[in-house]
Amino acid sequence: MSTTPATKGLEGVVAANSSICYIDGDEGILAYRGIDIHELADHSTFEEVCYLLWFGQLPKREELEHFRSRLSESRSINPAIVEMMQKFPRSATPMEVLRTTVSALSFFDPDERAVDHDSNLRKSYALTSQIAMIVAMYDRIRKGRKIVEADSSLSHAANFLLQLTGEKPSKTAEKALDIALILHADHELNASTFAARVTAATLSDMHSAITSAIGALKGPLHGGANEAVMRMLFAIDKAGENPVEHVKKMLADKKKISGFGHRVYTTEDPRATHLRKMSEDLGRSSGKGKWFEMSRSIEKYINAEKKLNANVDFYSASTYTTLGLDVDLFTPVFALSRVAGWAAHVIEQLDDNRLIRPRAEYIGPAYPNKYIPIERR
Amino acid sequence: MSTTPATKGLEGVVAANSSICYIDGDEGILAYRGIDIHELADHSTFEEVCYLLWFGQLPKREELEHFRSRLSESRSINPAIVEMMQKFPRSATPMEVLRTTVSALSFFDPDERAVDHDSNLRKSYALTSQIAMIVAMYDRIRKGRKIVEADSSLSHAANFLLQLTGEKPSKTAEKALDIALILHADHELNASTFAARVTAATLSDMHSAITSAIGALKGPLHGGANEAVMRMLFAIDKAGENPVEHVKKMLADKKKISGFGHRVYTTEDPRATHLRKMSEDLGRSSGKGKWFEMSRSIEKYINAEKKLNANVDFYSASTYTTLGLDVDLFTPVFALSRVAGWAAHVIEQLDDNRLIRPRAEYIGPAYPNKYIPIERR
Numbered sequence: 227m228s229t230t231p232a233t234k235g236l237e238g239v240v241a242a243n244s245s246i247c248y249i250d251g252d253e254g255i256l257a258y259r260g261i262d263i264h265e266l267a268d269h270s271t272f273e274e275v276c277y278l279l280w281f282g283q284l285p286k287r288e289e290l291e292h293f294r295s296r297l298s299e300s301r302s303i304n305p306a307i308v309e310m311m312q313k314f315p316r317s318a319t320p321m322e323v324l325r326t327t328v329s330a331l332s333f334f335d336p337d338e339r340a341v342d343h344d345s346n347l348r349k350s351y352a353l354t355s356q357i358a359m360i361v362a363m364y365d366r367i368r369k370g371r372k373i374v375e376a377d378s379s380l381s382h383a384a385n386f387l388l389q390l391t392g393e394k395p396s397k398t399a400e401k402a403l404d405i406a407l408i409l410h411a412d413h414e415l416n417a418s419t420f421a422a423r424v425t426a427a428t429l430s431d432m433h434s435a436i437t438s439a440i441g442a443l444k445g446p447l448h449g450g451a452n453e454a455v456m457r458m459l460f461a462i463d464k465a466g467e468n469p470v471e472h473v474k475k476m477l478a479d480k481k482k483i484s485g486f487g488h489r490v491y492t493t494e495d496p497r498a499t500h501l502r503k504m505s506e507d508l509g510r511s512s513g514k515g516k517w518f519e520m521s522r523s524i525e526k527y528i529n530a531e532k533k534l535n536a537n538v539d540f541y542s543a544s545t546y547t548t549l550g551l552d553v554d555l556f557t558p559v560f561a562l563s564r565v566a567g568w569a570a571h572v573i574e575q576l577d578d579n580r581l582i583r584p585r586a587e588y589i590g591p592a593y594p595n596k597y598i599p600i601e602r603r
Numbered sequence: 604m605s606t607t608p609a610t611k612g613l614e615g616v617v618a619a620n621s622s623i624c625y626i627d628g629d630e631g632i633l634a635y636r637g638i639d640i641h642e643l644a645d646h647s648t649f650e651e652v653c654y655l656l657w658f659g660q661l662p663k664r665e666e667l668e669h670f671r672s673r674l675s676e677s678r679s680i681n682p683a684i685v686e687m688m689q690k691f692p693r694s695a696t697p698m699e700v701l702r703t704t705v706s707a708l709s710f711f712d713p714d715e716r717a718v719d720h721d722s723n724l725r726k727s728y729a730l731t732s733q734i735a736m737i738v739a740m741y742d743r744i745r746k747g748r749k750i751v752e753a754d755s756s757l758s759h760a761a762n763f764l765l766q767l768t769g770e771k772p773s774k775t776a777e778k779a780l781d782i783a784l785i786l787h788a789d790h791e792l793n794a795s796t797f798a799a800r801v802t803a804a805t806l807s808d809m810h811s812a813i814t815s816a817i818g819a820l821k822g823p824l825h826g827g828a829n830e831a832v833m834r835m836l837f838a839i840d841k842a843g844e845n846p847v848e849h850v851k852k853m854l855a856d857k858k859k860i861s862g863f864g865h866r867v868y869t870t871e872d873p874r875a876t877h878l879r880k881m882s883e884d885l886g887r888s889s890g891k892g893k894w895f896e897m898s899r900s901i902e903k904y905i906n907a908e909k910k911l912n913a914n915v916d917f918y919s920a921s922t923y924t925t926l927g928l929d930v931d932l933f934t935p936v937f938a939l940s941r942v943a944g945w946a947a948h949v950i951e952q953l954d955d956n957r958l959i960r961p962r963a964e965y966i967g968p969a970y971p972n973k974y975i976p977i978e979r980r
Binding site: 233234235236237238239240241242243244245246247248249250255257258259260261262265266267270274282283284285286287290306309310313314315317318319322325326329332333334340381394414415416417418419421424425426427429430431433435437438440441442443444445446447448449450489490580581582583584585586587588589590591592593594595596597598599600601603 | 610611612613614615617618619620621622623624625626632634636637638639642643646647651655659660661662663664667683686690691692694695696699702703706707711715738779791792793794795797798799802803804805806807808810811812814815817818819820821822823824825826827829838866867885957959960961962963964965966967968969970971972973974975976977978980
């Protein structure tokens, strides 16, 4: 057996060749298919970014039109799934529901076992639309509200906000969510995407892969981090504390401050740059600037004191709260963006597949460890 | 960024230190906690092996008694889950149902987010019992049969067969399944276990991790392989063909023969040794020896012609068929054994956690790839 030494958490280990996402952690560069995230956030839309991730290049006008219609035509959930969600206990969290429901969607897929390129693409359209619908629907179900029909004339971001709130969103809200979706759409071999690829590589199927990804995203070290940031801001607000004093106390108590530092970036996470600005703009235009102000003062302190930079999660917290999203919808909203990247990675994995099966370094009782009969133990 | 070169499928790359499973692929050795699989198959039980995997050593008599009661006391499924399964379309495959239902079980866990050692152990007992129950229950539901109550006086293997068939199994059948469960209980960082660890390492939760594992196990390159072996045997039998001639034709048509070769073993898979004997013995005692005979002649031919050895999947196919299991229950039965290993690995991962987040080698369009406005594409 030829092995390389164990690297805990596979840090710095290259697990795949990929042409989807380029990251330079030292320069703070993130690019999809080589196009800088700043250009995409400034000029593109989530639909265009999906196309770019799945097809490898930006769409021409009619390709984009076709893509948009296919995505909006996929806004359909089997009534049996909706009934199933209605029976879930109201205590079920949105991420548990999303994981379970996406898994159940395979029952109604016309060919759930198919793992060829075209089938994977078909499932990518379906799941991208359906994940947004499930998040919106379940939020209404648990709040005892009526489910809102999809509107095929709307963008992905606007339709989600419509199905969530029951009202057509303002242009500002639609744009803010759309940019957030662009920023979160892919991030190379993050844990959820890697879980999706490991699952897909057994030639399982797209629903299995995306279900694994949702399970991984649910963790506080991954998608759950912006929720932790917001819970901290709420606690500070409720206690009427000074944000910096609160954070100082947390550090003294050796508590982790979520939203800072990143495995890959040594400099500022380029997504944080946009989200900071968005949080500030939304705060100003909505008159609810306090979450941004609190965040900014904490960021300045942690920058100076701990030399740690804000990551994607830090300002998405105040942004989403200012947009009116419940805290436990932050991770589901992350999923409704990241599914674009998960799908792109599953397609790439299965276009040139090899089972992902590493080795472990055995550090247990030496072999052979004799089997001792129970009467002599 | 410091990276090692990409190794496709992480072949030979060490992803973790682990004290659970020792494999020497060149010597054909498999051992749990250092104890050889042959000794365990000959002398142990599935319950004892679970204890060994979870606690690191063989139980004393009263520890084993306590373990057995805790496992059999965990034979309980919330009625809402059973109702949910009853509403699934009958076309849903047992693996889709298992993935979905295990995910839904978290709704009723008293603390689904908890990832401490004791909570993980508690969930391990629950899920080990519940996975077996779900497989048995859904098989009866889809066949329009009445659900059979669990019997807490029975072993894990016997209770599963009771809940599946409605009858207390013979000692021979119970023993055969018990040995199969021992042989499949763990196999180091196989793809499903690795998917479970990647998912758990975000500090998500046991249900998410096991759901990911089930999704990965579902693939034909992993748990699905013995199903493919059996479908080949059925096809040969139906056509009244000579097994060796059939396999020759498959090879001439460049078709893959499932059940041979293994990423890790260069010599015979030690589990195949036991399953071959079990397949032969069961065939003889049941008078249904033809599946073993066909398997044996194919094995001899592939050994001689392709220098490939039978793996764990090759003889589990004829073994399970002789035991009366439907072909699409083979992978679910694999799950009801491997959950022991998945649980052990999730516990080990979370006892000393680090996020599993490798890197990709970027091979896409060079950065910076200019964003071109749509009217100029």
